[in-house]
Amino acid sequence: MITVDQLAKLVEGVVEGDGSAVITGMAPLSSAVKGDITFALSEKDFMAAVDTQASCVLTTMGAPALPKTLLRIKNPKTAVTILYNAMTEIAPPPEGGVHPSAVVSAKASIGKNVSIGPNVFIDDGSVIGDRSVIEANSVIGKGVKIGEGVRIAANVTIYKGVKIGSKVIIHAGTVIGADGFGFITKDGRNYKVPQMGAVIIEDEVEIGANSCIDRATFGDTFIAKGTKVDNLVQIAHNVNIGRNVLIAAQTGIAGSATIGENTMMGGQVGIADHAKVGSNVKLAAKTGVSGRVPDDVTLFGYPARDARETKKINGLLSLFARNASEIKRLIRGTMANEPEQKD
Amino acid sequence: MITVDQLAKLVEGVVEGDGSAVITGMAPLSSAVKGDITFALSEKDFMAAVDTQASCVLTTMGAPALPKTLLRIKNPKTAVTILYNAMTEIAPPPEGGVHPSAVVSAKASIGKNVSIGPNVFIDDGSVIGDRSVIEANSVIGKGVKIGEGVRIAANVTIYKGVKIGSKVIIHAGTVIGADGFGFITKDGRNYKVPQMGAVIIEDEVEIGANSCIDRATFGDTFIAKGTKVDNLVQIAHNVNIGRNVLIAAQTGIAGSATIGENTMMGGQVGIADHAKVGSNVKLAAKTGVSGRVPDDVTLFGYPARDARETKKINGLLSLFARNASEIKRLIRGTMANEPEQKD
C-alpha cells in the first residue's frame, strides 16, 4: 500500500490534490481504473485525463490544472520508470494455481502462490519458488531450480539442471540450456563434444523473447545479477557475464567469452569465442569484437576499434570516394603493381 | 469456382484442351490430384506430367504437346504466383472446429469456421475472426483481437492486447507483444521502463518464423498493410513500418525507428533507434543504418552509404591492398607519425 505523497517523494514530484489517496496499480489512460496512477504527458493526454477514473495523474510541471489529484514531475520517463518499479515491489502476489491441463511431475516441488498455465510441463525434481508464474505451453526440464517471483512467459523451454534466481523475467520462446555448439573434426567426421555443464542465471536478470542461452560444456554458463538481455540474442556455452550488463537484440556472444560489469552492447554485436571484454565498455551496434577489450572504452566497427578511430577512418573513406579518380591515378603513376593502361 | 479459361485470362496464357475444366486447387506434380492445376516447367517435369491426375498443367510456351489440358505461359514464376493468389482468394473456408485438447476461455469470442488446433490456449477477452486458423500449441493472450482469414502457425505467442488485422499469416515460433527493451540506469542499477503500449498489425501482413515484434512503451508498435517480414527479424518497441515493406531474415529495427512505404531490406540489416527511413528505399544485406534516410535511395555498407559510394570505396580498398607496401612507404616517408624504422 502506497500513497500519492509517498510516490511523490520517490520521484521528487509535486502533489496537487489528495496526497493521502492510496495507489494500488499503474496503467495508461486508455485502461486506468480507480486506485491506479496514470500519466498525461502530452496536449492530447491532458484532454483525455479529464475523464479518467484513475486516482492520480502523473503529469508535467507545465500541464494545465485538472479536476484530479496530480503528481507533477520534471523528467517524465525516469519518474514513470521509478514508479513502475516501486509498484512492482508492492504488487500483491499472484493468486496462484495450477491449470488442470498442465502436467506437473509429482516429484517437482511447487512453492506458494505459484501460477502454472495451461499445457505447461514441469519435469521431475524441478523446484519452483513462491509467487513465480509459468505461462502457457512452457516446458521446465528435470531438476531445474527457479527462484521466487520469477515470470516465465509462454512457449519457453528450460532444459534440465538450469538454475534461475529470483525476480527473473524470461520472455516467450526463449530456450535456456540447449547444448553448446562444439564438434571435433576427425577423419572427415564431426564428433559432438559432450555438453554436460549447466546454466546459472542470478536474481533480477531479464531475458527477451526467442533468445538462446546454451549450457556449458563442463562447468556453467553464467549471467550475473541485474543483467538484461534483449530478443534473439545468442549466449554460447561457458560464457560468463557480469552484473548489470545490457545486451541489445540479435547480439551473439561466442563460447567461453567473458564480459565485465555494466557493459552495454548495441544490437547485432558479435563477440568472438574466448574474448575478454571489460567493465563499463560500450559496444556500438554491429560491432565485431575479439581478443581483449579493456575497461571503460567505447568501440565501434567491424573489426572493432576505438569509436573515434572508426569515425576518423569513415571520414577518410568518404574523402577517398570523392577523389577516387585522382587517388587511382596517383597510385598507378607511382607504383609498380598498377600499370596505367589497366584503367 | 474457377475454370482454366478464367485462369488463362489472369496470367495471359494460352489454353490447349478443355478450357471449361473447373480448378479447385493447386499442387506440385508429386501430389496433384483431380481438380488441381499443377506445373511442368522443365524437361524432367514434362515426362512426369504425362501421368498426373491434375486437371490442368501449367507449362512453358515451348513445352511439347501432352495428352492433358495445358495452360502455356511466358513467365512461369509470375504466372504461378498470380494463380496461387487467385486460388487462395477462392479457397473454401476451413471446416473449423476447436480441438478438444485446446483451452479456450469462455470469455473469448470465436468467429465462424475458426479452426483451433491441439493444445492451443486462448485467454479471456480475445476475439478470433471468421475463418481464422490457430495451429497447435500457440498461445493467444488476454484481449487479443485477430481478424478474418488469419493463419497463425504452431507454437506462436501473442501477448495480451495485440491487434491483428485480416488475411495475416504468422509463422511458427514468432512472438508478438513481448516487452520492449528499455532500462534506466541509476545508482548502478537497471530500472525497467514500463512497457504498457500495444502492437497493431494491419491486413495482409505476413511474419516469418521465430521473429519478435515488441509492444510499445506507450502507444503502439505499428506494421501497415501488406508488409512482409521474414524469419528471425527483430522489430522493437514503438517502431512504425509503412505499407508493402519487405524485410528479409535476421534484420533488426531498433526502438522508435520509422520506415516508409515499399522499402526493401536485405538480410541482417540493422536500423538504429529513432532512425527515419524513407519510402522506396533499398538496403543491401548487412547494411547498418542510423539517422535519416531520404526516399528512393539504395544504401549499402556499415555504416550505410549510397551503394555506388560503397562500391567505389571497396574498389579503392582492393587497390590499396595490392599496393600496400608502396602506400606504407609513401606515408612513412612524408609523415611525422610513422618513422621509417617501425617497419
Add this chain to the structure above:
Amino acid sequence: MITVDQLAKLVEGVVEGDGSAVITGMAPLSSAVKGDITFALSEKDFMAAVDTQASCVLTTMGAPALPKTLLRIKNPKTAVTILYNAMTEIAPPPEGGVHPSAVVSAKASIGKNVSIGPNVFIDDGSVIGDRSVIEANSVIGKGVKIGEGVRIAANVTIYKGVKIGSKVIIHAGTVIGADGFGFITKDGRNYKVPQMGAVIIEDEVEIGANSCIDRATFGDTFIAKGTKVDNLVQIAHNVNIGRNVLIAAQTGIAGSATIGENTMMGGQVGIADHAKVGSNVKLAAKTGVSGRVPDDVTLFGYPARDARETKKINGLLSLFARNASEIKRLIRGTMANEPEQKD
C-alpha cells in the same frame, strides 16, 4: 556394454586399476554414479574425484594416483568427445511411451521404443522411426517422416512434409519447413510466391535452438549428412548444404545458395541468395558473401575478401587513422574536389 579396457583403446589411454569394469554411462563429477565414467582434469577435480561413486575416472597423464580405476589420456577434450560418442552408440534405447496428454493422430505411424512427451501433437500421416524421442510441446505436421534414433527437443515445430533422417538432433524452438520468403511486387502490391517444396535433412545432422529452415518454393531445401547448425540460424528456401558443414550461431543463408562439403562458418555470417560457396571454405564471423566462392579459401570481411587481404586493408586503415590530418592535407593540396578552405 563396454569395459574400461575397451574405452582405453578408443582414446589411446592408459588404465590404472580394474580394466574389466563395465561402463554404462558418462557424467560429470557432480552427478556421476556407479557404472559411469567421469572426468577429473584439474587440481580441484582431483580432490573431488576421491569421493566419486563412478566406476572409472578419466584424467590427465600427470594427475596424482587416486584410489579409483583411472583412465589417463593425453588430450582430454578429444578423449572425452570420443568416449561420449562411443557411449552414445551403445546407449540402451529409451523406454518409449506416449504421454497421455500427447495428441497423436490415429493415421500416424509410431515406431518401437519411441518416446512422445506431454502436449506433443503429431498430425496425420507422419512416421516416427524406432527409438526416436519427441519432447514436450513439439508439433509434427502432416506427412512428416522422421528416421530412427532422432531427438526432437521441446517446443519444436516441423511443418508438413518435411523429411528427417536418422540420428538427427533438433534443439528447442526450432522451426523446420515454414514458407520461404518470396514475393512478386506488381502494381504496388506484394504477391506471395507459392512455397510448395519440402525440406530434406539427412542422417546425423544437428540443428541448434530457435533456428529456421524454410521449405523450398518448388523442389527441396537440402542439408546433407553430418552437417551441424548452431542456434538462431536462418536457412532459406532451396538452399543446398553439403556434408559435414559447420554453421555457427546467427548465420543466415539466403534463398537458393549452395554450400559444398566441410565448409565452416563463424557466427553472424551472411550468404547472399544464389551464392555458390565451395568445399573446405572457412568464413570468419560476420563475413558477408555473395557470388561464387572457390574451394579451400578463407574469407573474412564485409564484403568478403581473402582473409589476408582484409587483414592488410585493416592494417592500412589503422595507418591512415594515425596520419589522418596529413592524408587530408595531401589530398586537398593536389586534388580538385577538396579545396583547402573546407577544413
